[in-house]
Amino acid sequence: MTATLPAVPPSSNDLGSRGSARRRVLALSSAEIRLLLRNRTAVVNSVLGPVLLLGTVGAIAVSNGLDLDGPGLTASAIGIALIMVTYYNLVTTFVARREELVLQRMRTGELTDGEIVLGTAVPTLLVTVVQILVVGVGAAVLGRWSAPVDVVLPLLALLGGGALMVVLAAATTSFTRTVEAAQFTTLPLVFAATSLSGLLVPLSGLPEPVARVFRLLPLNPVIELSRLGLVGETWGGHAVDTAGAWAAAPVPLALLAGWLVVGAVVARRVFRWAPRR
Numbered sequence: 001m002t003a004t005l006p007a008v009p010p011s012s013n014d015l016g017s018r019g020s021a022r023r024r025v026l027a028l029s030s031a032e033i034r035l036l037l038r039n040r041t042a043v044v045n046s047v048l049g050p051v052l053l054l055g056t057v058g059a060i061a062v063s064n065g066l067d068l069d070g071p072g073l074t075a076s077a078i079g080i081a082l083i084m085v086t087y088y089n090l091v092t093t094f095v096a097r098r099e100e101l102v103l104q105r106m107r108t109g110e111l112t113d114g115e116i117v118l119g120t121a122v123p124t125l126l127v128t129v130v131q132i133l134v135v136g137v138g139a140a141v142l143g144r145w146s147a148p149v150d151v152v153l154p155l156l157a158l159l160g161g162g163a164l165m166v167v168l169a170a171a172t173t174s175f176t177r178t179v180e181a182a183q184f185t186t187l188p189l190v191f192a193a194t195s196l197s198g199l200l201v202p203l204s205g206l207p208e209p210v211a212r213v214f215r216l217l218p219l220n221p222v223i224e225l226s227r228l229g230l231v232g233e234t235w236g237g238h239a240v241d242t243a244g245a246w247a248a249a250p251v252p253l254a255l256l257a258g259w260l261v262v263g264a265v266v267a268r269r270v271f272r273w274a275p276r277r
Helices: 018-038 040-063 070-099 102-107 113-142 152-175 187-195 208-214 220-230 242-248 250-270
Strands: none
Touching: 018 113, 040 070, 070 102, 070 113, 070 152, 070 187, 070 220, 102 113, 113 152, 152 220, 152 250, 220 242, 220 250, 242 250
16 A cells, blocks of 8 residues: 655654653654554454454364363464564565655654654554454453463563564565565465464474474464463463463573564664665
């Protein structure tokens, strides 16, 4: 979708202050939200995504005589929304803004590079959070729900996973020439995340050496932290309480932090602000 971002109003305060930086990011985010709302396809997909997920999983559960597992479905929704909504949509958004020279123009103003990336990403991150909440509420109403083992771990998974998808999307744009090409350049990570992260096939059902390798993939620590907090289950399929969840959390937290650092360094080096000539 071709669109021109509204100009970000200049701040009258010190540009280096936190307050002015916050205002600049909010102004850019507001402009991006208006563009998102004008894109009817994106709005429809944002609404239908959680409904289709609930309907599909619910139909499978009913056909097998099972109750809808609310905590497990919500943990899966975190991973699915992050990779299918946040990552993919941000790749297309960054590429579209780059090819329309919007990123290049914004760099000549008051916005810093980090503020441009964050302000552009905020609407997609909000859509991701809303979709996860819709799935969680729907699962609680339609299926079986139990109290989370710990609420902090899923929040850490969502925050860290969202940040990771932003930097991975920024890195992916370096070899994505057009918006149309994004469906191909994002495919490797989307395939690996959906097929090898335990979303479709539990890692506990795989041979131990294979499962340990798959555990190192970018989205896997997010899924692991989500299931530890919401389901009380480790990557190996063992049930744990709150103390056990936190005892198992350091490894996925370290993996997530490591991927964040690697992704941020790579994105900073390869992200392109202007089209290739």
